[in-house]
Amino acid sequence: MKNRLKVLRAERDWSQQDLAERLQVSRQSVNAIETDKYDPSLPLAFRIADLFGLSIEDIFLKD
Amino acid sequence: MSMNPAQRRYIRHMIALSIAYILAVMVASALIPDGAAATPLTIGIALVPALATSGFIWAMARYVADLGDEYVRMLEIRKMLVATGMTLALASGWGILELFTDVPRVPLFFVFPVWCLGLAVGSLVNRVTIGDAGPCA
Structure with missing residues (x-):
């Protein structure tokens, strides 16, 4: 599933490690989500959305 | 990592x-x-x-x-699935050979070590299919 995570992270000048620490996941998880190799669970998707103050649909896009 | x-x-x-x-x-x-x-x-x-x-x-x-970490957990479970599938395939395949031929009998002791080797194969599968081997466990 495509997503805007990399763009949103760059807008805040966060590294993958910064975002990983905020989400309490590994940097590898952030990288896998950003590169569309892994779709996060609904709870993690909500945590990501909450962190950026957006809805899930604003971050994760239909293929 | x-x-x-x-x-x-x-x-x-x-x-x-x-x-x-x-x-x-x-x-x-x-x-x-x-x-x-x-x-x-x-x-x-x-x-x-x-x-x-x-x-x-x-x-x-x-x-x-x-x-x-759900992503790391997925990588680990994939490794275990590969190891389990490989071990079952090898054990049942060799067991059938033992039934029908005079190949050497392999002690059941080796099932677990083979499964552990299967974890390494699982890491390789993760590396090839996802690009991330996962932690070494």
Whole structure:
């Protein structure tokens, strides 16, 4: 599933490690989500959305 | 990949269990002569190392349950699925060969070591299919 995570992270000048620490996941998880190799669970998707103050649909896009 | 608390705990468990396993095998080797009859005593002594191998399996299950990172957990479970599939395929394939031919009998003892080797194959599968081998466990 495509997503805007990399763009949103760059807008805040966060590294993958910064975002990983905020989400309490590994940097590898952030990288896998950003590169569309892994779709996060609904709870993690909500945590990501909450962190950026957006809805899930604003971050994760239909293929 | 830096180690998370679950991985550190897993490593500690595996080191302790490995030491217990080696000691148990040494004690069993010293107490049970080669070709000993299967009596309650020899069986009891010989099963002590099996407690350690069961401990390995418990430690792996606890590790997966304790992993808070869902992506890393997925990588680990994929590795275990590959290992399980590979072990079942090899064991059943060789078992059929043993039924129909005079190939050497392979002791069941080797099932668990083969499964552990399967974890390495699982890492390779993760690397090829996802681009991320996952932590070494």
